Amino acid sequence: MECERLRELDAELALGVLPARERAEAVAHLDRCPDCREHVERLTAVGDGLLALLPGAEPPVGFESRVVRALDPVPTPKRRRHRPRLAAAAVAAALACGFGGWAIGTVVEAAPPPVTQRTDAGLREAALVSDGHEVGRIYTHAGDEGWVYMSVDLGGNGRGPVRCLLVHVDGSTVPVGSFPLKDGHGYWGAPATTDPATLTGARLTAPDGTLLATASFPTSH
Amino acid sequence: MPGMWRMGLSLGRVPDEALLTGLTTGDPELAVAFVRRFQRTVFGVALAVLGDPQLAEDIAQQTFERAWRHAQVYDPRRGSVRSWLTSIAHNLAIDAVRARRASPLDPQDLDALLGTVTETPERRALADDSAERVRRAVAELPREQARALVMAGIYGMTAREVADTEDIPLGTAKTRIRTGTLKVRALLEAAEKR
Numbered sequence: 521m522e523c524e525r526l527r528e529l530d531a532e533l534a535l536g537v538l539p540a541r542e543r544a545e546a547v548a549h550l551d552r553c554p555d556c557r558e559h560v561e562r563l564t565a566v567g568d569g570l571l572a573l574l575p576g577a578e579p580p581v582g583f584e585s586r587v588v589r590a591l592d593p594v595p596t597p598k599r600r601r602h603r604p605r606l607a608a609a610a611v612a613a614a615l616a617c618g619f620g621g622w623a624i625g626t627v628v629e630a631a632p633p634p635v636t637q638r639t640d641a642g643l644r645e646a647a648l649v650s651d652g653h654e655v656g657r658i659y660t661h662a663g664d665e666g667w668v669y670m671s672v673d674l675g676g677n678g679r680g681p682v683r684c685l686l687v688h689v690d691g692s693t694v695p696v697g698s699f700p701l702k703d704g705h706g707y708w709g710a711p712a713t714t715d716p717a718t719l720t721g722a723r724l725t726a727p728d729g730t731l732l733a734t735a736s737f738p739t740s741h
Numbered sequence: 742m743p744g745m746w747r748m749g750l751s752l753g754r755v756p757d758e759a760l761l762t763g764l765t766t767g768d769p770e771l772a773v774a775f776v777r778r779f780q781r782t783v784f785g786v787a788l789a790v791l792g793d794p795q796l797a798e799d800i801a802q803q804t805f806e807r808a809w810r811h812a813q814v815y816d817p818r819r820g821s822v823r824s825w826l827t828s829i830a831h832n833l834a835i836d837a838v839r840a841r842r843a844s845p846l847d848p849q850d851l852d853a854l855l856g857t858v859t860e861t862p863e864r865r866a867l868a869d870d871s872a873e874r875v876r877r878a879v880a881e882l883p884r885e886q887a888r889a890l891v892m893a894g895i896y897g898m899t900a901r902e903v904a905d906t907e908d909i910p911l912g913t914a915k916t917r918i919r920t921g922t923l924k925v926r927a928l929l930e931a932a933e934k935r
Contacts, residue, residue, distance in 0.1 A: 531893075569872070572823075574858070577785040587806075657756075
């Protein structure tokens with residue numbers, strides 16, 4: 521397929537209504553043609569914009585609890601499979617997306633040893649601060665299925681990678697991973713086993729160790 | 742509700758992306774917060790496409806299950822969590838509609854939906870700018886292009902199906918879909934530059 525032919529099908533492709541065979545040919549063209557790819561990506565905003573105009577509607581009573589029940593993986597042996605699945609999905613995502621912004625799981629190996637009991641302290645939030653200014657927020661969720669998430673805007677300070685370390689009450693630091701920035705801005709989340717009794721804060725550093733931002737979690741009690 | 746507040750932090754204030762990350766941990770409280778935040782949007786999309794509340798509920802539930810299974814591949818650079826969920830719900834709803842579409846689209850449904858997506862700004866004074874721009878752009882299209890765009894973009898109808906429904910040649914249906922889409926894109930880009 522040539523560019524001219526692709527452009528005839530651009531809208532149907534962007535709206536997802538191209539019949540399978542033409543779609544396959546068009547996608548093959550996009551794989552090797554950055555200009556057409558960008559063009560079609562811009563058109564997909566029209567379809568997304570249309571869907572955003574659809575009015576919300578209240579689902580039937582009981583919907584929420586039915587969904588949550590369906591999402592609950594719980595039996596413990598099953599839960600243990602989560603991490604490897606996350607890791608595999610993360611590799612696929614990183615390959616597909618070209619970078620590891622949401623490559624959850626790639627840092628599991630670096631996570632601290634799991635605590636065996638889930639604690640009740642749950643979710644914690646703190647400001648990421650640089651030179652006295654808030655540059656982002658960090659959230660942690662405690663327990664052996666815990667996670668850490670942050671969003672940060674370091675202004676013009678480049679592309680990263682930014683390294684995240686969790687700081688404990690005894691002054692020790694544990695790396696949880698690193699993530700790239702785009703124009704100084706980035707989001708990142710990863711599984712991380714945290715114990716709110718010992719976790720006191722976080723540090724973001726540049727690859728050369730320069731401190732970029734710090735966070736202090738409010739004390740538990 | 743017990744547990745809605747943890748360490749003084751309401752789950753209602755947690756960013757969408759953080760809730761999505763939390764969803765994968767299997768914490769029921771985070772799952773409830775996530776579903777509660779997005780259920781109106783997800784069910785609304787499914788209902789608009791399917792027109793059948795029972796089927797829409799199935800699709801909405803599948804949407805959350807899919808989001809939960811694939812949370813790791815969500816890429817914030819490609820759009821918000823809400824638009825990601827919307828597109829999952831839309832794809833599932835279109836698949837369901839294609840699996841069972843025996844009768845053509847009800848013209849009344851199309852007219853009603855077209856009215857919804859182009860309704861006058863006065864009724865939407867608080868809507869966000871980007872949605873408002875899309876709404877105005879669709880409202881500016883000639884009626885037949887807006888119909889073709891909604892049939893393809895929301896109901897997931899192919900150009901052949903649009904042609905059959907409108908009783909027009911396939912080439913005309915393709916032109917309407919394409920012209921409508923490109924015009925909306927051009928109007929959006931003009932509005933973004935202003």
